Amino acid sequence: MNGDRFERWLRNIYETRDEEISCTECFDLVSRFVELEVSGQDAAAEMPQVKQHLNQCPACHAEYEALRDLRRLEEGGEMPSLDDLQNLIP
Amino acid sequence: MVNTRTNEEWLEDLRASGAVQEAALSDLRDLLLRTVLFFFSRNLGDFERLSHMEILQLAEDGAQDALIAVMDHLSDFRGDSKFTTWVYKFGINIALMTARRERWKGRSLEQVSFSADGTVSEWVMQDKSSGLTPDQSAMQSEIRENIREVIEQELTDKQRRVLIMMVFHEVPMDEVARRLDTNRNAIYKMLHDARRKLKNRLQARGFEIDEILATFTVQR
Numbered sequence: 001m002n003g004d005r006f007e008r009w010l011r012n013i014y015e016t017r018d019e020e021i022s023c024t025e026c027f028d029l030v031s032r033f034v035e036l037e038v039s040g041q042d043a044a045a046e047m048p049q050v051k052q053h054l055n056q057c058p059a060c061h062a063e064y065e066a067l068r069d070l071r072r073l074e075e076g077g078e079m080p081s082l083d084d085l086q087n088l089i090p
Numbered sequence: 091m092v093n094t095r096t097n098e099e100w101l102e103d104l105r106a107s108g109a110v111q112e113a114a115l116s117d118l119r120d121l122l123l124r125t126v127l128f129f130f131s132r133n134l135g136d137f138e139r140l141s142h143m144e145i146l147q148l149a150e151d152g153a154q155d156a157l158i159a160v161m162d163h164l165s166d167f168r169g170d171s172k173f174t175t176w177v178y179k180f181g182i183n184i185a186l187m188t189a190r191r192e193r194w195k196g197r198s199l200e201q202v203s204f205s206a207d208g209t210v211s212e213w214v215m216q217d218k219s220s221g222l223t224p225d226q227s228a229m230q231s232e233i234r235e236n237i238r239e240v241i242e243q244e245l246t247d248k249q250r251r252v253l254i255m256m257v258f259h260e261v262p263m264d265e266v267a268r269r270l271d272t273n274r275n276a277i278y279k280m281l282h283d284a285r286r287k288l289k290n291r292l293q294a295r296g297f298e299i300d301e302i303l304a305t306f307t308v309q310r
Contacts, residue, residue: 001213001258007303009257013292014299016285023274031171031179056285057278058256059186059263066129066182071175082120085127089145090134 012056026053026060034068038075097173104164118160121174123153125181129189136189152188156181190262199261199269209258210241222305230305233297240291241284249280256281 001009021029033050036043044051054061073079095103095114103114126149130137137145159180167176213234222230241250252270255261256277267277292302 003306005260007307010299010302010306013285013288016282016289018286020278020282023278027179027183028166031176035171035175056282057263059274063179063182063186066132066186067175067179070125070128070178070182071172074174080124080128082124082127085124085131086146088131089127089142089149 015052015055017052020056021049021053023053023057023060026050026057027063030054030060030064030067034064034071037068038071095173097167097169100173101164101167104161115157118177119153119157121177122156122160122181123149125178126152126156126185126188129182129185133186133189136193139195140192148188148192149185152184153181156184159184187264190264191268194262194265199255199265209254210238213238213258226305229301232295233292233302233305236291236295236297237288240288244287244291245284246280249284252277252280253284 029047029050033043033047033054036046054064070079095117100114100118103110104118105111106114127146130145130149137148140148160177163180167173241253245253248270252266255266256263263274263277267274270277
């Protein structure tokens with residue numbers, strides 16, 4: 001385990017709460033969380049349990065990042081076309 | 091039409107019949123295929139052994155699975171986001187699981203699963219003392235030893251196995267769940283329980299996060 005990863009893990013340990021939402025609950029709420037972010041609101045303050053779960057769960061966090069980025073592209077009118085995306089596949 | 095429907099129109103059209111529903115399903119499928127390909131295109135390292143056509147086929151299959159999942163959960167949509175945002179997350183979820191499965195296909199987890207004690211002991215024994223004062227070095231050793239004790243003595247076999255795989259060997263969560271024939275929620279719960287035990291031990295020993303980080307980052 002390298003230094004950065006160990007530091008992240010230690011932070012995760014200390015940020016552990018007795019009650020944390022599950023991955024299913026996070027999945028249920030993450031679209032709202034992303035919508036708040038894209039509209040410029042403080043999603044972490046509005047939905048702290050989601051933020052906490054995303055910090056702890058690498059799988060949910062990876063999905064959240066992709067969802068947020070895709071939603072931002074859509075918001076900016078830059079949603080990639082099917083052809084564009086297929087051309088990105090080697 | 092894809093991006094011009096309101097949330098209500100999406101629901102209405104998907105619940106309609108005949109040509110209206112067919113058009114909505116076709117648009118939904120197009121959105122999901124783009125979502126899956128978007129995720130794949132950001133994670134090409136997971137598909138190194140596959141050809142262009144094989145990756146596109148995986149995307150088609152993923153979009154189809156996501157379409158079924160969306161239709162199965164349509165009544166769960168509460169309208170607290172754009173409908174399309176809600177749809178994207180189903181595509182991304184399936185794309186991520188597909189990508190991680192491809193990355194780990196053919197790789198055995200036996201080695202990382204059954205060397206739990208060795209992994210942690212080796213980690214504890216690693217010499218990280220260069221650049222540290224004797225006090226810092228002693229504190230670092232004490233922290234590592236406490237972590238090792240919790241992992242080896244306080245975690246259940248399954249908690250320990252999952253923690254070793256994910257934290258020490260960086261095996262993706264969904265791959266761990268698939269190999270252990272369980273689900274993401276169960277894996278998260280095991281890791282949560284493990285984190286609580288580690289936190290309790292470290293705090294009971296009087297270690298605060300800032301001093302731990304200072305001890306471990308001073309040498310980097």
